[in-house]
Amino acid sequence: MSSVQKVRKAIFPVAGLGTRFLPATKSIPKEMLPIVDKPLIQYAVEEAIAAGIETLIFVTSRKKHTISDHFDQAFELETRLAASGNSELLDTIRNIIPSHITRAEVPQIEPLGLGHAVNCARELVGDEPCAIILADDLIKSRGKGCLQQLISQFEIGGNSVLAVQRVADEDTGRYGIIEPTIDGCQLNSIIEKPNPENTPSNLAVVGRYILTPEIFPKLDIVANQASGEIQLTDAIALLLEDQIVEYCEFEGRRYDCGSKAGFIEATVDYALERADLRDKVLAHIAATVSKGTA
Numbered sequence: 001m002s003s004v005q006k007v008r009k010a011i012f013p014v015a016g017l018g019t020r021f022l023p024a025t026k027s028i029p030k031e032m033l034p035i036v037d038k039p040l041i042q043y044a045v046e047e048a049i050a051a052g053i054e055t056l057i058f059v060t061s062r063k064k065h066t067i068s069d070h071f072d073q074a075f076e077l078e079t080r081l082a083a084s085g086n087s088e089l090l091d092t093i094r095n096i097i098p099s100h101i102t103r104a105e106v107p108q109i110e111p112l113g114l115g116h117a118v119n120c121a122r123e124l125v126g127d128e129p130c131a132i133i134l135a136d137d138l139i140k141s142r143g144k145g146c147l148q149q150l151i152s153q154f155e156i157g158g159n160s161v162l163a164v165q166r167v168a169d170e171d172t173g174r175y176g177i178i179e180p181t182i183d184g185c186q187l188n189s190i191i192e193k194p195n196p197e198n199t200p201s202n203l204a205v206v207g208r209y210i211l212t213p214e215i216f217p218k219l220d221i222v223a224n225q226a227s228g229e230i231q232l233t234d235a236i237a238l239l240l241e242d243q244i245v246e247y248c249e250f251e252g253r254r255y256d257c258g259s260k261a262g263f264i265e266a267t268v269d270y271a272l273e274r275a276d277l278r279d280k281v282l283a284h285i286a287a288t289v290s291k292g293t294a
Ligand code: G1P
Pocket: 114, 134, 137, 174, 175, 176, 177, 192, 193, 204, 205, 206, 207, 231, 232, 233, 258
């Protein structure tokens, strides 16, 4: 039997300000914005559960009770839907999270960056590997979900695994960028948002990570040195001094739903996959394109 520990817990950092989507995100978190009719956070949670995650840890700001409301039982709504015999809708709002899944929340009082958010979940993670999912990176895979692909790779060697994809050279300044080893799927180095002139590659980290618990002391070191945001990437760079860190060029299409263009692309693509919407949306796009203007 493999001695590699099972990845049972996933951290969802959801305390960001969502400034790129203001005013929509003035009172709701950006993770609650819907692609068609399902909020981004639900896609992320479903990907985690499909990958075998048993504990969901939301790192929230004080204003983000809408996320826990979304996953809580909605007694009044359920009663009304049941009374009106609308069992299909009832099913879509009931059991979003199966009963064997544990849900926990931890506050991130100050917005000090992704590394800080992950460190807030430390006590709940304990001494075991964990997944990190950034819900605004929405990933549509044909087969296994992105997180499941990372976990399968983790189970082979027990090393941390980062999801990466190739980006255009001019976009490297928007991501954590890895320098891969010549062979194998390991990192030589990692750097946060390098200038395109200095980038070690165009392999960009997207929002799925499996990390060993040794990441937490590294986050403390970064926190002690940081003057601004506490970057998860900087802690991974320190982890690399002691441990192998691997990358996975996953199968799947990633939508950057933290950007308006990516959000709209996701909306169109997910709508086109829906039997109830496909024809209407296609007809609208065709008519718009043929007119040459919206
Ligand atoms: C964060 C990480 C970055 C990673 C990106 C993926 O950046 O710091 O390394 O490439 O997520 O979406 P952010 O998008 O929060 O600036």
